[in-house]
Amino acid sequence: MVTLTLHEARIDMKRPFRHARKARQETASVLVAAEHGGETGWGEAAPREYVTGESVASVLAALRRRELPAGIAELAGAPLEEALAGLAALQLPGLLGERGRPAPAAAAALETALFDLVCRLHGVDGLRALRLAGYGDVLAAEPAPMPVATVLDLGGDPVARLAALPSPVRKAIPHVKLKAGHEVAPVADLVARLGALVPDATVSVDANGAWHAEDVLAQAPRLLAAGVSWLEEPLAPRSWADLARLRQSGLRVMLDESFSSARDLADCTAHQAADLINLRVSKCGGPLRLLALARAASAAGVGVQLGVQVGEVGPLWATGRLIGTALRGTVAVEAGRQDEWFPTHPPLTDPAYQVDRTASRAPALSGPGIGLRPTRALLDLCALTYAEGQR
Numbered sequence: 001m002v003t004l005t006l007h008e009a010r011i012d013m014k015r016p017f018r019h020a021r022k023a024r025q026e027t028a029s030v031l032v033a034a035e036h037g038g039e040t041g042w043g044e045a046a047p048r049e050y051v052t053g054e055s056v057a058s059v060l061a062a063l064r065r066r067e068l069p070a071g072i073a074e075l076a077g078a079p080l081e082e083a084l085a086g087l088a089a090l091q092l093p094g095l096l097g098e099r100g101r102p103a104p105a106a107a108a109a110l111e112t113a114l115f116d117l118v119c120r121l122h123g124v125d126g127l128r129a130l131r132l133a134g135y136g137d138v139l140a141a142e143p144a145p146m147p148v149a150t151v152l153d154l155g156g157d158p159v160a161r162l163a164a165l166p167s168p169v170r171k172a173i174p175h176v177k178l179k180a181g182h183e184v185a186p187v188a189d190l191v192a193r194l195g196a197l198v199p200d201a202t203v204s205v206d207a208n209g210a211w212h213a214e215d216v217l218a219q220a221p222r223l224l225a226a227g228v229s230w231l232e233e234p235l236a237p238r239s240w241a242d243l244a245r246l247r248q249s250g251l252r253v254m255l256d257e258s259f260s261s262a263r264d265l266a267d268c269t270a271h272q273a274a275d276l277i278n279l280r281v282s283k284c285g286g287p288l289r290l291l292a293l294a295r296a297a298s299a300a301g302v303g304v305q306l307g308v309q310v311g312e313v314g315p316l317w318a319t320g321r322l323i324g325t326a327l328r329g330t331v332a333v334e335a336g337r338q339d340e341w342f343p344t345h346p347p348l349t350d351p352a353y354q355v356d357r358t359a360s361r362a363p364a365l366s367g368p369g370i371g372l373r374p375t376r377a378l379l380d381l382c383a384l385t386y387a388e389g390q391r
């Protein structure tokens with residue numbers, strides 16, 4: 001038997017995060033606790049309508065509505081490797097979806113909670129469990145602090161914000177991602193000025209699907225001359241033919257909103273529409289599914305970034321940390337800015353969110369599973385709680 005409890009987390013952010021499609025002032029996450037035998041595993045969904053078509057309401061409905069997929073109750077009582085193999089084999093995004101639309105964010109919350117629960121029941125750390133689950137080929141044997149990208153959103157002058165950092169801090173930055181507005185024309189100049197401040201870093205631009213192909217093509221020579229490393233989701237999602245045209249101009253393309261499944265990856269490779277994809281735990285359906293997609297991308301010759309959803313409150317950033325400190329071959333890794341967005345006293349999680357901003361490094365967490373639990377302070381901030389019956 002596995003008992004699920006769902007918590008709806010809506011927490012005000014201390015400052016809004018702005019990009020071309022959204023200004024976010026509060027988090028919208030669903031926390032899932034999976035309990036068995038006195039142990040609790042935690043997972044989180046950060047559903048975003050413009051990424052997977054899911055919402056907090058749809059995730060809550062997906063996890064409350066139905067009999068959970070067959071096999072879940074047995075996972076808790078199975079030997080470790082059998083439980084991990086069984087979890088990896090579940091097609092949770094499809095099983096939790098409706099009318100043929102998968103629900104990867106709901107799946108991510110459930111997969112993470114069950115993964116964490118299985119790890120805790122067997123007393124194993126998350127990386128060892130991921131390797132035992134069959135992903136040793138894409139993971140390092142031991143975790144290492146991950147290099148953390150700097151993300152500059154539309155909430156201020158990005159050049160001034162980067163310039164304000166002390167030189168040694170700028171020098172440690174491995175990658176800068178600029179969130180762009182709807183206009184393409186000003187971007188090349190911004191990229192050149194940012195690149196001059198971080199000459200050792202790569203610089204990318206994320207348009208969140210807000211640009212038009214002709215505008216980008218007109219600016220392609222200037223963007224290339226400015227040294228942009230890649231454009232993340234430049235056009236409306238899944239504009240495969242136009243994305244291929246951008247690549248033919250010499251620009252490199254990363255998919256984000258356009259990619260959340262093996263089907264998207266297949267479409268992208270069939271159209272030669274991208275060089276890179278952005279993997280995020282919530283939209284990919286959980287840590288095991290993310291690693292399966294990372295492996296498929298590698299086989300298809302597509303590079304990967306490990307990204308975050310803005311406003312991940314706990315289990316999601318811990319799961320991203322687990323993967324980011326071990327996944328091989330990433331072009332960039334993000335870690336979020338939870339320490340700037342959320343109250344830090346009392347901390348929302350145990351351990352509290354931690355990044356070394358001076359060194360642009362984030363350490364691995366330790367302990368069983370994803371290495372993190374929500375604190376009472378976080379659960380007290382959750383607006384609604386649903387306790388589900390035993391499965």
Ligand SMILES: [Mg+2]
Pocket residue numbers: 206208232233256257278
């Ligand atoms: Mg993006």
